[in-house]
Amino acid sequence: MFDYRFSWMDDELDMLSDAMRGFVEKEMSPHEARWQAQGHVDRDFWRKAGEVGMLCASIPEEYGGHGGDFRHEAMITYQQYAGRGHSSFGNGVHSQICAWYILEFGTEDQKKRWLPKMATGELVCAIAMTEPGAGSDLQSIRTRARMDGNEYVIDGSKVYISNGQQADLVITAVKTDPEAGAKGVSLIVVETAQAQGFRRGRNLEKLGLHGQDTSELFFDGVRVPPENLLGGVEGQGFRQLMTNLAQERLVICVTACGMLRRALETTIAFATDRRIFGGRLLDKQNTRFRLAEVETVTRVIHGYVDDCVARHRRGEFDAVSAAMAKWWVAEQTFEAVNKCLQLHGGAGYMAEYDISSMFTEARLYTIAGGSTETMKDLIARRYG
Known part of the structure; x- marks a missing residue:
């Protein structure tokens, strides 16, 4: 449809x-x-x-x-x-x-x-930024890489790392100069098969995304050759991470687009088949109104993300544009999926129904890649 x-x-x-x-x-x-x-x-x-x-x-x-x-x-x-x-x-x-x-x-x-x-x-590649005591504030990371002879030695830990259980490469955010703030952050690629002292912790249990491995990673004296310093120059990690954030947030918006479409189609199909009070759930006025609302939001989000991708391709999609798109698309998607789950009634709370996993995944979009509150703060910094 x-x-x-x-x-x-x-x-x-x-x-x-x-x-x-x-x-x-x-x-x-x-x-x-x-x-x-x-x-x-x-x-x-x-x-x-x-x-x-x-x-x-x-x-x-x-x-x-x-x-x-x-x-x-x-x-x-x-x-x-x-x-x-x-x-x-x-x-x-x-x-x-x-x-x-x-x-x-x-x-x-x-x-x-x-x-x-x-x-x-x-x-398989993962990127390890978040630590138990440092999330959005990357300048506060404590994982350290120091030179010993002709190798870096990495000590520290990371958490919430997607692909962590299967990763062969881990792009790891480290402090090569702990006194230099953002200018002391570097990215070093750890090749896990060759990394003595590298250890994977638990495959973390999450509210949603149960099939995507998310891990704790530990670095205990992991020795890495200098050739694995991304770009070959220390102190570039923070700039490197900031450069791609707009695209990373746009990826979340595209993800939300696809999932919201599926939520709408799934709910229409459920409401068509479900019988209640002698008729189809789809024939109830409240159901039709809610589905009309969700389809409208779905089309608006598609149009918005469509424009964002086109602007990104032209080099016009900056950090503020990405923050605006990310928080708004994420919040609207979660609200729309919530309406879809409500129309499923008790079935929506059952794991066997697809809408239940979509609900928990949509909740992540308001957090991953920078929370809604962080996005709004980034936008508002222009106001002085």
């Missing part, structure tokens, strides 16, 4: 959209319940995703990617979350965050070492 074609689509992207929709239905949806139960996707699924071009779609072909741009990443994300194969696969972190850091800031050697294997799914 819901039909929206983004203004930046072309014939190639239409083909990609169809291919991804089919892949999600065939290779992801049948396994979603099992992945949620076991707390992670199957490791070999990463290779399957690499084979169909789902990984690193916007990375240049010379580094093993598929030579697209952010529109290709956006369409892959949209179809993943619009179909029932949505939350368990952490490709957003892998392809649209980690791979972009390596592409934009890595040395030529780093790009050639890591990106081709990330594109095939041979290597």
Whole structure:
């Protein structure tokens, strides 16, 4: 029923959209319940995703990617979350965050070492910023990297790290100069198979996203060669992290778009089949009004995110624009999904119904990538 074609689509992207929709239905949806139960996707699924071009779609072909741009990443994300194969696969972190850091800031050697294997799914990547005592305030991180001979030695811990249980590469935010504030932050890539002293903690239990592994990571004297310092220059980590935040927040908006579409379609189908007081739930005036509200919000969000992606492609999507889009889309999505869950009645509270997982995932959008309150503060700083 819901039909929206983004203004930046072309014939190639239409083909990609169809291919991804089919892949999600065939290779992801049948396994979603099992992945949620076991707390992670199957490791070999990463290779399957690499084979169909789902990984690193916007990375240049010379580094093993598929030579697209952010529109290709956006369409892959949209179809993943619009179909029932949505939350368990952490490709957003892998392809649209980690791979972009390596592409934009890595040395030529780093790009050639890591990106081709990330594109095939041979290597899974995570980014480790958050610590038990430091979230949005990255200047307060305590994980330290000091030089000892010709190696960095990393000590510290990270928490809430997506892809942490399966990651072969961990882009780790560290302090290389604890006295220099933001200018003392660097990003060092830890290759986990070779890192003595690296340890994965619990696969953390969460309110939602049960199929996506989220971990504690521990670094106890982990020795890393200097060639793994992202970009090869110390003290650039804070700037590197800030540079890509607008795109990371836009990824969350695209994710919300796809999931909200699925919530609307799922609820219409449920209301059509559900019988109550001698008729269909869909025929009740309150149901029709609520669905009309949700569809209106869904279309407005699609139009807004459509424009944001187009502006991002033109280089016009700045940090304030991203903050505005992220908080508003996240809050509106959660409110709309809440209405959809309410229309499911008691069934909406049951884990076997898809809307229940969408509700808990939508709650995360108001927190991940910077909370709603942080986004509003960032916007308001311009007022003086």
